[in-house]
Amino acid sequence: MFAMSGVVLVLSVKKVNRQLDDRLVPYMGVLAAVIFGAQLVNFPVPPASGHLVGSTLLAVLMGPWAAIVTIALVLFVQALSGDGGLLTYGLNLFNMGVVSCLVGWSLSFVIFRTLKTHMDERKSVLIAAAGASYTAVVVAAVVLGLELLAVTGFGYTAFVAIVGIHALIGVGEAVLTCAILVYFLKAHPSMVSLLSGSEMSKAAELPLSAQPGA
Amino acid sequence: MEQSKRKKLAGTTLILILLGLAASLVSGFAAHIPDGFEWVAFVFAGLPEPEQTFGGIWSFLGQGPLVQTLTGAFGITVALSLAYVVFKVLSCRIGRTDIPSRDEVSQ
Numbered sequence: 001m002f003a004m005s006g007v008v009l010v011l012s013v014k015k016v017n018r019q020l021d022d023r024l025v026p027y028m029g030v031l032a033a034v035i036f037g038a039q040l041v042n043f044p045v046p047p048a049s050g051h052l053v054g055s056t057l058l059a060v061l062m063g064p065w066a067a068i069v070t071i072a073l074v075l076f077v078q079a080l081s082g083d084g085g086l087l088t089y090g091l092n093l094f095n096m097g098v099v100s101c102l103v104g105w106s107l108s109f110v111i112f113r114t115l116k117t118h119m120d121e122r123k124s125v126l127i128a129a130a131g132a133s134y135t136a137v138v139v140a141a142v143v144l145g146l147e148l149l150a151v152t153g154f155g156y157t158a159f160v161a162i163v164g165i166h167a168l169i170g171v172g173e174a175v176l177t178c179a180i181l182v183y184f185l186k187a188h189p190s191m192v193s194l195l196s197g198s199e200m201s202k203a204a205e206l207p208l209s210a211q212p213g214a
Numbered sequence: 215m216e217q218s219k220r221k222k223l224a225g226t227t228l229i230l231i232l233l234g235l236a237a238s239l240v241s242g243f244a245a246h247i248p249d250g251f252e253w254v255a256f257v258f259a260g261l262p263e264p265e266q267t268f269g270g271i272w273s274f275l276g277q278g279p280l281v282q283t284l285t286g287a288f289g290i291t292v293a294l295s296l297a298y299v300v301f302k303v304l305s306c307r308i309g310r311t312d313i314p315s316r317d318e319v320s321q
Contacts, residue, residue: 013304022305025298026224032297033290037231040286070297077293081285082270151261158259187223 001147002090008098009072015065027191028070031058034180036074040083043172050169053096053140056104056133057177060125061184063193064105071097091147099143100136108132112194122185125194126178133177134170141166228294232287 020028038052058067075092078084084092111128145159184191256262272285 016301017304020301020305022302025301025305026221028301029294029298030224030227033228033294034231036293037234037286037290040282040289066301069300073296073300074293077289077296080271081289082268082273086268148259153261154259161258 001094005072005090005093005098009068009093012065012068012072016069020066024191027188028062028066031061032070032074035070036077038176039074039078045165045168050165050172052173052176053100053137054177055096055100055140056108056129056136056173057180059101059105060108060129060132060177060181060194061191064101067101067105068097071101095140095144095147100140103139104132104136106132107135108194121195122189125185125192126181128194129181130174130178134174137166137170137173138163141169228290231290 035052035054035058038054040051042049042051055067055071058070061067062070072093075084075089075096079086079089079092108125108128108131111131112124115124115127141163145162148154148162149156149159181192189195272281275281275285
């Protein structure tokens with residue numbers, strides 16, 4: 001997991017390195033702080049608890065590559081604080097960074113492209129982000145459940161419980177993602193990578209599609 | 215948007231996050247499961263929790279809403295600074311390689 005997450009992180013840094021507009025750096029810092037703060041607060045979801053992951057929110061705003069880098073930084077600071085742990089850093093980065101960001105961004109991109117021909121771009125962003133953030137949380141939970149099945153003693157009951165709890169947590173994730181996106185759509189829409197003409201749209205391109213000077 | 219307006223917006227957002235975090239932690243609105251989801255999953259599956267070898271750099275301060283708020287506020291500031299520095303370094307490289315300077319454009 002460390003190796004897989006590490007490879008994707010290096011690719012993400014390379015991608016961001018070529019496309020990031022330095023005028024947006026203060027926002028990147030603030031978004032990292034927002035996600036760190038949101039992940040600190042666990043809300044009770046019996047029998048466990050849950051918090052905002054924020055991967056889809058970041059991916060919709062900055063694109064998947066900058067989002068992965070941001071999640072990596074947030075999880076690193078968390079790990080130093082004893083939340084998440086240093087040994088599980090690779091696993092956490094894979095689930096909450098790589099899987100969530102890529103699934104969240106891909107899905108939101110597809111939904112947004114489908115919806116924007118029928119309605120306002122901003123409404124399309126919100127609906128796409130809500131659907132994608134919910135799905136990304138559940139998919140990440142499925143991945144976590146599959147990973148935990150490798151632990152001796154973990155059974156399918158625990159797997160179903162993990163996915164079931166995250167099906168509830170996903171609702172909160174979708175609501176919070178939309179609430180924060182409403183703010184950005186109003187205050188600084190050029191930060192939303194899905195919107196056409198956004199300053200962030202270049203950083204959201206796939207590595208293979210990046211054309212110098214394009 | 216001008217740089218000063220961006221910094222003002224960033225500063226305002228940071229203050230709002232810190233206030234929101236402090237309010238939810240001190241008021242007890244947050245759940246009292248400090249171990250995190252994975253550990254609870256172990257308990258649910260009837261397995262012993264894995265031994266925690268590293269309690270974090272703040273473990274000597276103990277537990278409690280006030281400690282959580284203070285260490286959380288510090289963590290938020292560190293996350294913001296770290297992300298700012300990392301993305302600043304990454305974005306500066308664009309300026310050195312891709313975007314021509316004003317002098318280069320005028321020539």
